[in-house]
Amino acid sequence: MGTTRTISRRGFLAWAGASATAAALAACAPAVAPTGATGGQAVAGGERVKLVLTHWGGESEASYMRDTADQFMAATPDIEVEVIHFPDNYDEKLLTMIAGGTPPDVHMTLRFTYFNFVAKGIAINLQPYLEQAGFSPDAYYDVGLRPYRFRGNLYGMPREIDDWVVFYNKAMFDEAGVPYPSGEWTWDDLVENGKALTKRDPDGRALQFGYGFAHLGGAKAFDCFVYQAGGRMVDNEDEPTQFIMTDPAAIEGVQYMADLANVHGIMPSPREVTDLGAVNDLFMSGKIAMRYGEFWSSVQFLGIQDFEWDIAEPARGQQQATWVGGACYTVNSGTKHAEEAVRFVLYASGPEGAKIVASARAGVPAIKEVAESPTFLENTPPSNMVAAVNVFDYGVQPPMSPTFPEWYRSLTSALDPVWSGEKSAEEALVGVADEVQTLIDQGHELLQNL
Numbered sequence: 001m002g003t004t005r006t007i008s009r010r011g012f013l014a015w016a017g018a019s020a021t022a023a024a025l026a027a028c029a030p031a032v033a034p035t036g037a038t039g040g041q042a043v044a045g046g047e048r049v050k051l052v053l054t055h056w057g058g059e060s061e062a063s064y065m066r067d068t069a070d071q072f073m074a075a076t077p078d079i080e081v082e083v084i085h086f087p088d089n090y091d092e093k094l095l096t097m098i099a100g101g102t103p104p105d106v107h108m109t110l111r112f113t114y115f116n117f118v119a120k121g122i123a124i125n126l127q128p129y130l131e132q133a134g135f136s137p138d139a140y141y142d143v144g145l146r147p148y149r150f151r152g153n154l155y156g157m158p159r160e161i162d163d164w165v166v167f168y169n170k171a172m173f174d175e176a177g178v179p180y181p182s183g184e185w186t187w188d189d190l191v192e193n194g195k196a197l198t199k200r201d202p203d204g205r206a207l208q209f210g211y212g213f214a215h216l217g218g219a220k221a222f223d224c225f226v227y228q229a230g231g232r233m234v235d236n237e238d239e240p241t242q243f244i245m246t247d248p249a250a251i252e253g254v255q256y257m258a259d260l261a262n263v264h265g266i267m268p269s270p271r272e273v274t275d276l277g278a279v280n281d282l283f284m285s286g287k288i289a290m291r292y293g294e295f296w297s298s299v300q301f302l303g304i305q306d307f308e309w310d311i312a313e314p315a316r317g318q319q320q321a322t323w324v325g326g327a328c329y330t331v332n333s334g335t336k337h338a339e340e341a342v343r344f345v346l347y348a349s350g351p352e353g354a355k356i357v358a359s360a361r362a363g364v365p366a367i368k369e370v371a372e373s374p375t376f377l378e379n380t381p382p383s384n385m386v387a388a389v390n391v392f393d394y395g396v397q398p399p400m401s402p403t404f405p406e407w408y409r410s411l412t413s414a415l416d417p418v419w420s421g422e423k424s425a426e427e428a429l430v431g432v433a434d435e436v437q438t439l440i441d442q443g444h445e446l447l448q449n450l
Contacts, residue, residue, distance in 0.1 A: 048078055049078065052082045054093075055085060055090075061362065076343065094107055106345060107332060114328055118155045119402035123156060124332070129338065143395045159327045164293055168291075170307065181193070186316060187317045189315060200265075207287075209287065209289070210290060213293060233245055237398075239401075240400070261421075279293075295363060321396050354371070364388050406439050
């Protein structure tokens with residue numbers, strides 16, 4: 001079971017002293033619920049409204065989520081927030097709460113599952129509340145809001161933006177005499193320098209690798225290379241209707257990724273990962289020079305004592321591209337306090353919540369003024385924090401389809417033989433295309449009811 005914490009009330013003074021930007025974004029929602037919305041009734045006798053918030057993650061995540069709720073209540077004495085932390089099996093436990101008639105008012109939602117919640121009516125349309133609260137999107141990066149906007153309406157608000165960057169071991173680069181990685185590297189540079197950083201014994205067994213992925217074979221990884229090659233996963237990321245990874249550019253991107261292990265030998269193969277350990281562990285032990293993965297992993301790497309590390313933008317193929325993900329706050333359709341829930345969401349996703357994200361290294365703040373401030377950029381290591389912001393210019397979001405989790409599983413399963421060298425990218429992608437297209441069609445049909 002998840003652990004539950006009820007957080008105490010704080011004073012009103014902090015709210016009065018909040019910054020002008022925070023006040024604009026976290027302002028009180030309208031006194032009258034928008035047409036068609038539920039909740040927002042006045043509470044008799046001046047009693048506080050109680051909201052329930054659910055989230056997943058480890059203890060570090062639980063800590064900053066509690067901090068967010070604490071600070072909100074200090075600024076908003078008429079609302080109490082109970083935080084429920086499910087460390088594992090989050091979606092299953094959340095859906096159990098909903099099915100049992102005790103849904104949370106606000107729940108954290110991953111980009112992978114967010115649109116499924118929208119299509120099934122679990123997450124409400126926030127747009128009417130935002131408009132009446134005078135919300136302006138200008139304070140946010142577009143990559144932070146775009147995935148949660150459907151046909152002009154926002155159904156979620158970003159907690160953070162989590163993008164993929166290259167983590168690298170400076171000592172290994174210095175020893176090999178290889179220049180540090182940058183976004184100016186090409187795919188050819190990656191292979192050439194990766195070979196210089198890879199060591200094997202006379203029998204061919206790896207002693208250290210030049211490169212590795214946080215999640216070998218996951219959509220986050222191969223999506224990056226598909227787009228770097230000039231391809232795409234689907235025809236329209238905001239509302240996909242066609243699977244187009246059978247196009248030559250997409251096939252090239254997937255094959256290039258597989259060849260890093262099976263042809264060039266600079267990256268551990270699935271078998272080597274099984275034998276030697278996970279890529280994150282190999283990076284922390286000084287056995288992988290470059291690790292391509294989520295920025296939030298910088299928290300995990302703070303414990304490294306044996307070498308200095310930093311981050312860089314990824315190499316480019318035909319173009320620059322990298323994965324941009326993250327989580328969002330959604331308001332459950334079963335809430336009886338929609339207005340108060342939106343007030344919390346605006347605060348948590350606004351400047352004050354973004355400052356907590358920045359301090360906790362929980363991703364990149366979605367608020368421009370926070371991500372571009374010393375609060376984030378000088379919270380080192382890594383030294384090159386600006387790289388995590390620069391990649392927004394070419395970040396790639398997951399397709400916003402209600403059935404994405406299902407066809408993601410089909411696609412990743414079909415590509416497993418590609419990573420092991422048993423199939424070509426073309427053979428695998430052509431073979432799974434009809435199955436994925438059927439799931440995309442089903443997702444598109446679900447959206448027609450919104």
